[in-house]
Amino acid sequence: MTRDPHDLAGPYALDALTDTERRRFERHLPSCPTCAGQVTGFAETTARLALAAAHRPPGALRGRVMAEITRTRQTPPPLGRRLPSHRVRGLSRLAAAACLVLALISGGAALRLHGSAQDARALNRQVTAVMTAPDARTSTVRAQGTATVTLVSSRSLNKAVVTTARLRPLPSARTYQMWWLGPTVRSAGTLNPSGKPRPVVTTGLGDAQRFGLTIEPAGGSPSRPPHPSSPSPWNDHTAPSDSPVERAPSQGTDAGQRCRRTRKGLRSHVGGTASGRLAATRAGASAMARVPFRQTQ
Amino acid sequence: MNEPVAGPRSPTGPAGAHPPDLAELLGRVARGDQDAFGQVYDLLSGPVYGLALRVVRDPAQAEEIAQDVLVELWRKASHYHPERGSATSWALTVAHRRAVDRVRSSQAGRDREERTAAPAPAYDQVAEEVGTRLEHQQVRRCMRGLTETQRESITLAYYGGYTYREVSELLGVGLAAVKTRMRDGLIRLRDCLGVQP
Structure with a gap:
């Protein structure tokens, strides 16, 4: 040496x-x-x-590389660096990601209290993977007055991260259930907002166009339209005039400011035409917040 | 930071068109822009593949390395720091290190030992792209300006993937002499090529 x-x-x-x-x-x-x-x-x-050593590669290489990048997650910039903010969408995604990270920290703490640091780390990895996917899209809607539901979805990973804030606690006989709404209606799992809210990673995005949240009997309902006796709320594409969802400013919003606003429940909406509502159905038991999202293929 | 004047050309791009700026393209790639990555591919796949081929001397392995490197450029586009050098230099450093890692791994190394018995391809054989030829001619001219020992040391290390200790053994000269030859040879090449650090 x-x-x-x-x-x-x-x-x-x-x-x-x-x-x-x-x-x-x-x-x-x-x-x-x-x-x-x-x-x-x-x-x-x-x-x-x-x-000087350049040599034309085999023609098939281009197709393989281009195919591989569509399923390859990009790594975030090293700490202390920011991407140039040419596009509001990228900036907003970072803002949403920062908010989710904040939520994640408390979620991780909650998990550790229950004795499983390993689970917390695994969740952390999954959440980070979705949030940093090149095709990640974020939508947020308000529900139940001041509650918010945020969805970060990645078609390439077939996953989404769901975070909620201020959702009403439910009696033990009830649970929140998430749904993928598209050509078919599929359960995306249940959600229990008791204690500190933490992000949930849900899979099976598939060809879903919307995401829904309903109140169901404890344990969740099977994969069918919730409350078939009620009018199918997800077929109603018209947001009510008092729709709780507002468009986020399209530009000029500082990421940190947007994050703080989101955390206050003022909603951030990125890259889609979010509209949603929380509507009590006539059946009286179920309510649904719809979170439409635009996800490029 | 300027890109090299005689940078790689797209094999399919229109002749004489203003070449896209690689640093700007990487910025777009870092934000997930696949079209921009397609242009990065067109600019860099030739040098990345050619360099890997030169080092490992096996087309199948060179293709694997090129694929790995190009996907890595997609993955790590946000890691590029313009203040630390040109985008071309950054990308080709990634490519060279990957090729060298491969050739130093056991099986690839043994295969290489067999292939190095054959003469290395002459510069003329590797420079087949029109866009590469000028670059190639300039590098060849500047390589001729080195002393033979400088040229040997740099060629064995960069195109051969040998460590300077291995170069020292191969050439039968001391470690200090090899380090000096590499440094002095690179200084002379840098000045001859008009590289702006």
């Missing part, structure tokens, strides 16, 4: 160091402006060596 890594800029730029030597040199770099300057210039130089 070389005692002084100072003279390794050349081998480093050529990838001619072992992993150990490379890590050592990279630790040395911040304290050596001369080395850092050389490394930058050398990296531009070796890039030219690479360009």
